[in-house]
Amino acid sequence: MKTSILTFFAALMVVPFQLLFAQSAVKIAVVGLTHSHVHWILGREGVGDVEIVGIVEPNDDLAHRLMAQYGIDKQLLYPDMESLFAAVKPEAVTAFGSIYEHLAVVQACAPRGIHVMVEKPLAVSMEHANEMAELAKKHQIHLLTNYETTWYASNHELKKRLKAEEIGPVRRVIVNDGHEGPMEIGVNQEFLDWLTDPVLNGGGAVIDFGCYGANLMTWLMDGVKPISVTAELKQIKPNIYPKVDDEATILLEYPSAQGVIQASWNWPFSRKDMEVYGKTGYMVAKNSTRLLSRTEGQNQEKVETLAKRTNPFNDPFAYLAAVVRGEIQVSAKDLSSIENNLVVVEILDAAIESAKKGKRIYLKQ
Structure with a gap:
């Protein structure tokens, strides 16, 4: 009887931990806020699959406007990627700046082992696209492109x-x-x-x-x-x-x-x-x-x-989380x-x- 009770309580302790691990949110950073598609992630309901741990945007007026609109803590704002990565290490980054800036995002993230999802298209040119692909392959990160x-x-x-x-x-x-x-x-x-x-x-x-x-x-x-x-x-x-x-x-x-x-x-x-x-x-x-x-x-x-x-398969951020988790x-x-x-x-x-x-x-x- 004593053994059965101990086993029962041990199971109670293990199951919640397993559920917590299975449901843990993928930590993501948003780099750039100028692309209007960024409203998709900023206004997304908190379903628990991703967590925004940082936002990079040098334009303070734009950043404060959007973060206030969606009730996002101003403490999550960083002026550049180096400042962000010095404070926190996201598992993935979503890029919502210009297409030209996609290369710089991958250059910063790939060596750190941080996965990247950019808004369509991948790059402004084959020169940029090839370098991005080579960096992703070299550092074994996922590099995804999102289309509606x-x-x-x-x-x-x-x-x-x-x-x-x-x-x-x-x-x-x-x-x-x-x-x-x-x-x-x-x-x-x-x-x-x-x-x-x-x-x-x-x-x-x-x-x-x-x-x-x-x-x-x-x-x-x-x-x-x-x-x-x-x-x-x-x-x-x-x-x-x-x-x-x-x-x-x-x-x-x-x-x-x-x-x-x-x-x-x-x-x-x-x-x-x-x-x-x-x-x-x-x-x-x-x-x-x-x-x-x-x-x-x-x-x-x-x-x-x-x-x-x-x-x-109905949402880019749910998809990104599933890819990062290996699902x-x-x-x-x-x-x-x-x-x-x-x-x-x-x-x-x-x-x-x-x-x-x-x-x-x-x-x-």
Whole structure:
């Protein structure tokens, strides 16, 4: 009897500790607050999977404004990454500064063994992207790229049905991403300043929205590069965006398929959707949960509303936590992977070159 009682109390002590360990939050730092997507993490409900242990932002006015808005302790603010790392060691960093600054974040984090997730796209150029990938590999950190469309149930259901050959081989994919323009929709000035800078952002709409199509097309093609890239970039509103393009059309050539990426700061409303045409039918991911389809033998289009994806595949920070904890293995073919996003940057580089030279650019295979 005495042994049984001791065993019972020992079990009571062990179980809570195990639960605490299983539910421990991944310690993350937010580097940069200028990207308006940072509201996603600052305003996220405290579900217990991540904990913000530090914020780096040299712009005090911006930092105090956002931290006050979300009730974040001012003691968590640091002026630079060196100050942050001297005080605390996060397990991962999420970067919400300019695309140009992504390289500096990885340069600081990788040697310290700190995982990194950046906002789309991975980098402003292949030079930056390659150095980031090499640092991640050398120091064995995860380097993820976050896109809103990664978490769309419609995109994942669409690919699942493609694999099942429900519409036959893919012939043509059209990815539409854009809105009225960053100035027109009223993004914060700190975001606008670098978003419309050809150095800090790498381009205009071609980078801001062209990256979605490059990411999704590379994913649908299982990581295979296109044979060639042809693009036209335009300045429809040079009085508003004098330094960068505000309209981009990119054609991707594959052996038996074509990708069309339409990226715009000129549309009458915001949209993020994808059309996939096969030999025997088509599917259209209209938004995160709405899927349209029609196949041979059907007299009309089928409209479905899908359930949202489940945790941790419904949210970038839940996904990051699961990756850091080793609960998810990132495949080279995944939307967030280094491999996919190196191809994305290569496509965007080629698109900019194609537009400048007025000719098709062939990629090294």
